[in-house]
Structure formats: C-alpha cells, structure tokens
Amino acid sequence: MIVDRRWRVTLRSFALGYLALLLLIPVGMVFYRTFEHGAMAVFDSVTTPAAISAFWLTITVTLIAVPLNTIFGVLCALALARGRFRGKALLDATIDLPFAVSPVVIGLALVLVYGRGGWLDGLPFQVIFAVPGIVLATIFVSVPFVVREVTPVLREIGDDQEQAASTLGANRWQTFWRITLPAIRWGVAYGIILSVARCIGEFGAVSVVSGRISGETETLTLLVEERFQNFDVAGAYAASALLAIIALGTLLAMTRINPRRDDE
Amino acid sequence: MTTAALTLRRPAGRPGVLGLGISTLWLSLIVLLPLAAVVVRSTEGGWDAFWNVVTSRQSVAALRFTVEVSLLCTLVNAASGTLIAWVLVRDRFRGKAFVNALIDLPFALPTIVAGLTLLALYGPTSPVGINVAFTQAAVLMALLFVTLPFVIRSVQPVLIELDKEMEEAALSLGASNRTVFARVILPNLVPAILSGAALAFARAVGEFGSIVLLSGNIPFKTQVASVFIFKQVESDNPIGAASIAVVLLGISLLVLFAIRALGRWGARHDR
Numbered sequence: 108m109i110v111d112r113r114w115r116v117t118l119r120s121f122a123l124g125y126l127a128l129l130l131l132i133p134v135g136m137v138f139y140r141t142f143e144h145g146a147m148a149v150f151d152s153v154t155t156p157a158a159i160s161a162f163w164l165t166i167t168v169t170l171i172a173v174p175l176n177t178i179f180g181v182l183c184a185l186a187l188a189r190g191r192f193r194g195k196a197l198l199d200a201t202i203d204l205p206f207a208v209s210p211v212v213i214g215l216a217l218v219l220v221y222g223r224g225g226w227l228d229g230l231p232f233q234v235i236f237a238v239p240g241i242v243l244a245t246i247f248v249s250v251p252f253v254v255r256e257v258t259p260v261l262r263e264i265g266d267d268q269e270q271a272a273s274t275l276g277a278n279r280w281q282t283f284w285r286i287t288l289p290a291i292r293w294g295v296a297y298g299i300i301l302s303v304a305r306c307i308g309e310f311g312a313v314s315v316v317s318g319r320i321s322g323e324t325e326t327l328t329l330l331v332e333e334r335f336q337n338f339d340v341a342g343a344y345a346a347s348a349l350l351a352i353i354a355l356g357t358l359l360a361m362t363r364i365n366p367r368r369d370d371e
Numbered sequence: 372m373t374t375a376a377l378t379l380r381r382p383a384g385r386p387g388v389l390g391l392g393i394s395t396l397w398l399s400l401i402v403l404l405p406l407a408a409v410v411v412r413s414t415e416g417g418w419d420a421f422w423n424v425v426t427s428r429q430s431v432a433a434l435r436f437t438v439e440v441s442l443l444c445t446l447v448n449a450a451s452g453t454l455i456a457w458v459l460v461r462d463r464f465r466g467k468a469f470v471n472a473l474i475d476l477p478f479a480l481p482t483i484v485a486g487l488t489l490l491a492l493y494g495p496t497s498p499v500g501i502n503v504a505f506t507q508a509a510v511l512m513a514l515l516f517v518t519l520p521f522v523i524r525s526v527q528p529v530l531i532e533l534d535k536e537m538e539e540a541a542l543s544l545g546a547s548n549r550t551v552f553a554r555v556i557l558p559n560l561v562p563a564i565l566s567g568a569a570l571a572f573a574r575a576v577g578e579f580g581s582i583v584l585l586s587g588n589i590p591f592k593t594q595v596a597s598v599f600i601f602k603q604v605e606s607d608n609p610i611g612a613a614s615i616a617v618v619l620l621g622i623s624l625l626v627l628f629a630i631r632a633l634g635r636w637g638a639r640h641d642r
Binding site (some may be wrong): 110114115118119121122123126127129130131133134136137140179182183185186190192194198200201202203204205206207208209210211212213214215216217218220222225226236243246250301304307308309310312313314327328331332335340343344347350351354355357358359361362 | 390391393394395397398401402403404405406408409412413434438451456457458459461462464470472473474475476477478479480481482483484487488489491492493496498512515516519548570573574576577578579580583586596597598600601604609616619620623624626627642
C-alpha cells in the first residue's frame with residue numbers, strides 16, 4: 108500500500124494524539140502534581156513510617172513471589188516444551204487462568220479458602236488480613252509470566268544441543284546448567300522483569316486479603332488508595348510517583364532485554 | 372542395539388516426572404484450589420440463594436454494564452490498536468523508538484496509579500476543565516488505558532512480517548489503495564486483531580484497580596462487576612460475592628477458550 112504524505116501525516120497525528128491524551132499527558136500530569144510543591148514535600152511524604160513500611164512490605168512480597176514463580180516457571184516451561192504427557196493442553200490452559208481471572212475474584216478465592224469459615228481455616232498462622240495472604244495473592248497473579256516467556260524460547264532452540272550433551276555423558280543437571288539455562292537466560296530475565304512489575308503493582312487481589320493495617324499489611328499500591336480516600340491527595344501522588352518511577356525502570360529494562368534477540 | 376540408541380537419544384534436560392509433578396502441585400495449590408473454592412462455595416447457601424444473588428437487579432445491572440463497556444473498549448482497541456500498529460511499523464518519524472517503548476507503559480504501571488493518573492487530568496481538579504469522574508465514560512477511559520497494548524502488540528509483529536510483494540503485486544495489477552487494504556492487508560491481520568482484542572476483553576471484564584477511584588461505584592450506572600464483588604466481600608458477604616464471581620469467571624473462561632480457538636485457527640490460516 109502506498110500512502111501519500113497527507114494521509115500518512117493524518118494517521119500519524121491520530122495515533123500520536125491518542126497516545127498523548129490517554130498515556131503521556133496523564134502520566135506527566137501526575138509527576139507535575141507530585142512535584143509542584145517541591146521535592147522536599149515529596150521526600151517527606153515517601154519517608155513517613157507508614158510509607159517506608161509499605162515500601163519494604165512490597166519489596167519483601169516481591170522477593171518471595173518472584174523467585175518461587177521463576178523456579179516453577181522454568182520447570183513448567185521445560186515440561187510444556189520438552190515433555191510428552193497426557194493433559195498437557197489442560198496444563199497449558201491452566202497457566203493462563205490468572206490472566207483471565209479478575210484480581211478481585213483472586214482475592215475473594217483466597218478468603219474463601221483461608222478466611223473465617225474457609226476450607227483451610229484453622230491453620231496455625233493467620234493468612235487473611237496478614238502477610239501470608241498478600242504473598243499468596245501476589246504469587247497467584249504472577250504465575251504465568253516466566254512460563255509464557257520461556258516456553259517459546261525453549262521450543263525455538265530445540266533440543267539438539269541438549270541431546271549432544273547427554274550423548275557426550277553429561278547428566279541432566281549438567282545439561283541444564285551448561286546448555287539449557289544459558290540458552291534461555293534472556294527469556295527468563297524478561298519473564299522476571301514482567302513478574303516484578305506485576306508483583307509491585309498488584310492492587311485488586313491484595314486489597315481484598317490485606318485488611319489494610321497501616322504499617323503492617325499495607326503495600327505501596329494500597330497506600331496510594333488509602334491516602335487518596337483520606338483526602339491526602341499530595342501524599343497519594345507522591346506514592347504514585349514512586350510506583351511510576353519503578354514502572355518506568357521496568358519499561359527501560361524491557362526495551363533493553365528482548366527475550367528472542369539473537370545474541371552474540 | 373535399537374534400544375540402546377533410543378536411550379541415548381532421550382533428550383536430556385527433560386524435566387522428568389519430578390518437574391512435571393512440582394509444576395502441577397504448584398498450580399493446583401496456588402491457582403486451582405482457590406478458584407475451586409469460589410465455584411463450590413458459591414452455592415453453599417443453596418441454589419435458590421445463588422440464583423437470587425445472580426439475578427438481583429443490581430447484579431444484573433453491574434454484569435451487564437461490565438460486559439457492554441468491555442465490548443465497547445474492545446471495539447475501540449481493535450480500530451485504534453491496528454492504526455497505531457500500522458503507524459509504528461510503516462511510518463517513519465523522529466522519536467518512534469520512544470513511542471514504541473511507551474506502548475508497554477500500561478503493563479508496567481500499577482493499575483491504581485493508572486486510575487489516579489487519569490483522575491489527575493480528567494477529574495474534578497482537571498487543569499483543562501474536563502471532568503468525567505464518576506461517569507460511564509470514565510470507566511471506558513480507564514479500560515482503554517489498561518488494555519492499550521494488547522492489540523498493538525499482537526498486530527505489530529504480523530505487520531512487520533507481512534510480505535510487501537503481495538501489496539506491490541496488487542497495486543501493479545491496478546488495485547486501488549483501499550482495495551489493497553481491504554483485500555490484502557486486513558485479511559492477513561484479522562487473526563492477530565481478534566486475538567489481541569480477545570485478550571483486551573478478558574482483561575477489561577475483570578479490571579478493578581484503575582476503575583475503583585474513577586467510577587464512584589454508583590449502582591445501576593457506573594458499578595462494574597469487580598467493584599461490586601469487592602464491596603460484597605467488604606460487607607462480609609463472601610458467599611454472595613462468590614456467586615457473582617462465578618458468573619464473571621464463566622465469562623472469562625469463555626473468552627479464554629475463544630482465544631485458544633482463535634490461536635489454532637490463526638495457525639492453520641498461516642499455512
């Protein structure tokens with residue numbers, strides 16, 4: 108299709124205008140609103156005890172959820188790409204469930220299992236309205252990312268090298284560490300980045316199970332909402348800006364690491 | 372001899388039973404058990420109670436608005452997403468790499484921040500005097516924000532791979548631009564547009580974080596299913612919430628199956 112200049116500029120203006128109105132200007136606006144009273148006010152607002160505790164809770168939960176999901180993700184991707192077993196299609200479909208289920212339903216589901224009168228009520232430690240619930244919710248929402256990034260890479264590289272290694276006497280463990288893992292490392296890295304972004308930003312599922320005890324079970328995203336509802340708009344913007352900066356960092360990492368790039 | 376050769380050719384690095392077992396166990400504990408609880412416990416109060424909750428006026432209104440606004444959002448995405456993908460692939464302008472990276476922002480940005488972001492520009496304190504807070508338009512806007520990347524990211528690679536010779540052949544045979552678009556380009560993009568749109572729809576139906584601040588949760592007007600479920604849990608009615616959640620879950624699963632069917636159809640279409 109040969110599009111003349113006039114049409115091309117029209118289409119381009121429409122596309123860029125749409126993106127500007129929906130994405131760029133609103134996000135810019137948050138930064139403007141955040142810093143309009145000076146950087147010191149922002150600094151004070153993100154270093155209150157509640158904010159610091161929320162920050163560390165978010166980091167802790169992410170540091171538990173992401174490694175677990177990474178190990179699961181690589182194992183599951185290997186099973187999907189290399190294994191042959193009954194029910195493979197079912198396993199494949201189940202992995203996508205967290206993408207299709209509303210975050211609120213995920214939170215509700217955990218309440219129905221671990222909450223008062225739930226299936227597993229009476230565990231020796233509290234799950235709902237406590238940190239374990241937040242961890243479970245976060246793991247749930249970030250289950251698919253590593254699997255979904257690593258499986259296509261594994262399919263693409265095939266298993267010739269793995270077979271060669273095993274023919275030459277390498278055991279499974281050696282083959283995995285020396286052949287498979289180096290070949291899929293960018294896929295794994297990309298999956299981890301997506302998981303981290305999702306874990307830090309998760310709101311819906313966490314807000315159902317957290318109970319929002321300030322300083323104890325309040326994550327950064329919950330802090331944003333709490334401050335906004337309590338008319339501390341400047342504080343909500345400051346916490347949002349912090350989250351937005353993390354998101355921008357993620358974005359930068361995403362453009363740097365392309366899972367299917369032909370490297371070296 | 373043959374057996375020996377076969378044993379040797381067994382792919383190493385295969386996860387074996389252990390890996391598969393761990394994967395299945397993890398998925399069952401983390402994902403399947405809780406979801407099963409939603410389905411099973413939704414009828415804890417009996418079928419009548421379930422049916423009453425699901426068919427109550429407020430539930431029907433919330434579910435209906437959710438599906439309608441998600442469909443509208445999906446349609447807008449199908450059109451604007453295809454257009455943006457086309458501009459990103461075929462057009463050349465300064466700052467294209469930046470715009471391309473920007474597309475993923477809604478995936479990276481926490482949904483609650485997305486909601487706050489839109490509220491900052493289009494809310495009561497809007498510097499441009501547009502206030503759509505607590506209207507149905509606000510819900511649509513929030514959904515458009517969070518679902519923006521799906522269609523673009525699904526169409527873009529297909530458009531890059533698309534053989535330009537096909538278009539040139541059509542043009543040299545006297546086809547007009549419009550014919551080339553409708554007969555050559557669009558048919559090639561349809562599977563990608565559909566699968567992107569289905570993903571966007573699935574996401575829109577369950578969206579919560581970006582809507583919760585913007586919608587105002589006005590029953591029969593701006594109340595979406597996810598926020599309704601949330602309020603039910605908050606007012607200590609988890610079984611009622613589960614009933615509505617089952618319906619929402621059903622819609623999500625239907626869409627998930629549709630995506631898979633589309634994927635297979637698209638793969639067959641390729642050959």
